[in-house]
Amino acid sequence: MLTRTLLLQMAQNRSLETFARKNSLAARLARRFIAGETLEEIVTPVRMLNQAGMTVTLNYLGESLTSAKDMERMVITYLDLMSLIRREQLKASISLKLTSLGLDMDPKLAQQNLEHLVEVALPDIFIRIDMEGSAYTQTTLDIFYTILKKRPEYRNHLGVVIQAYLYRSEADIEELIRLKARVRLCKGAYKEPPSIAFQKPDDIRANYLKLMQRLLLEGNYPALATHDLQLINAAKLFANEHNISKDRFEFQMLYGVRRPLQQQIAKEGYNIRIYTPFGDHWYPYTMRRLAERPANLWFALQSIVRK
Numbered sequence: 001m002l003t004r005t006l007l008l009q010m011a012q013n014r015s016l017e018t019f020a021r022k023n024s025l026a027a028r029l030a031r032r033f034i035a036g037e038t039l040e041e042i043v044t045p046v047r048m049l050n051q052a053g054m055t056v057t058l059n060y061l062g063e064s065l066t067s068a069k070d071m072e073r074m075v076i077t078y079l080d081l082m083s084l085i086r087r088e089q090l091k092a093s094i095s096l097k098l099t100s101l102g103l104d105m106d107p108k109l110a111q112q113n114l115e116h117l118v119e120v121a122l123p124d125i126f127i128r129i130d131m132e133g134s135a136y137t138q139t140t141l142d143i144f145y146t147i148l149k150k151r152p153e154y155r156n157h158l159g160v161v162i163q164a165y166l167y168r169s170e171a172d173i174e175e176l177i178r179l180k181a182r183v184r185l186c187k188g189a190y191k192e193p194p195s196i197a198f199q200k201p202d203d204i205r206a207n208y209l210k211l212m213q214r215l216l217l218e219g220n221y222p223a224l225a226t227h228d229l230q231l232i233n234a235a236k237l238f239a240n241e242h243n244i245s246k247d248r249f250e251f252q253m254l255y256g257v258r259r260p261l262q263q264q265i266a267k268e269g270y271n272i273r274i275y276t277p278f279g280d281h282w283y284p285y286t287m288r289r290l291a292e293r294p295a296n297l298w299f300a301l302q303s304i305v306r307k
């Protein structure tokens with residue numbers, strides 16, 4: 001049986017990636033979680049989500065880049081993506097990782113690349129800095145704070161992500177609320193040690209709930225990123241009880257994950273944004289999604305066979 005651990009190990013295996021990228025079955029399987037490999041391919045799926053009442057945040061796959069050439073390609077792709085969003089009038093923002101903009105090479109370089117992208121994105125395209133493993137938390141927040149300090153008017157154009165599994169997040173949320181910064185709250189996707197992070201699902205959920213309530217009460221249009229029905233229902237109830245209108249926050253979910261729930265939330269009149277990755281580096285991302293719920297592998301295979 002394919003276990004979560006095995007799938008996560010497979011996600012990091014370069015030879016398997018090379019094999020999978022040449023294999024059409026694997027590529028079709030990835031399509032459940034990836035909108036396309038090229039910019040042209042993403043237009044139709046994004047438009048379909050928009051027509052179903054959902055906005056989108058687009059992420060060009062690729063992380064931990066260490067070559068200047070790959071990084072340049074990344075920046076150029078984001079510039080092309082912004083042109084595409086405008087040309088096709090897509091209701092879409094951008095999510096990116098600082099390691100894909102050169103953070104591992106030089107934090108200053110990543111900051112410069114980010115500032116350049118935000119300048120081009122203004123005034124109509126929002127950019128969210130995804131949060132990576134704990135080795136990057138402080139640097140990522142430092143870069144965000146430095147930019148906000150220089151350009152407070154970017155507050156509504158650039159946002160960050162806070163992970164509920166980290167003990168430090170409660171203090172980070174208070175600082176971000178004070179700065180009126182835009183925050184996406186998620187549980188956290190990386191393996192972190194007990195010295196810095198909650199480990200038990202119930203503890204992570206309890207901290208998410210606490211931080212979510214703070215953001216709903218005091219935050220600047222928080223984004224609640226989760227597929228956890230218990231948390232989604234708690235958010236709706238809390239907002240209702242505190243007269244927080246539906247336009248003051250949004251839910252966020254991943255492309256291809258719990259689609260009926262996504263549609264239901266949109267139909268109920270809540271704002272919902274779908275994190276939509278694209279690009280040819282789809283293998284590790286797809287494997288991580290399958291690892292979250294190995295049963296998806298069989299559902300995806302069945303749907304391919306039925307076609």
Ligand SMILES: Cc1cc2nc3c(=O)[nH]c(=O)nc-3n(C[C@H](O)[C@H](O)[C@H](O)COP(=O)(O)OP(=O)(O)OC[C@H]3O[C@@H](n4cnc5c(N)ncnc54)[C@H](O)[C@@H]3O)c2cc1C
Pocket residue numbers: 129130131132161163186187188189190225226227228229252253254257258274275289290292293296
């Ligand atoms: C929009 C968005 C942006 C994110 N950005 C970041 C980020 O910047 N940094 C970061 O560390 N993490 C990020 N994450 C990932 C996040 O931290 C979690 O790892 C991930 O969302 C799983 O947690 P959950 O809250 O959905 O709850 P879980 O407890 O994992 O899941 C709740 C329910 O959803 C179902 N579910 C979960 N995943 C799947 C799946 N793949 N297929 C089918 N059902 C599934 C489960 O079966 C379960 O019933 C992001 C998540 C989202 C949705």
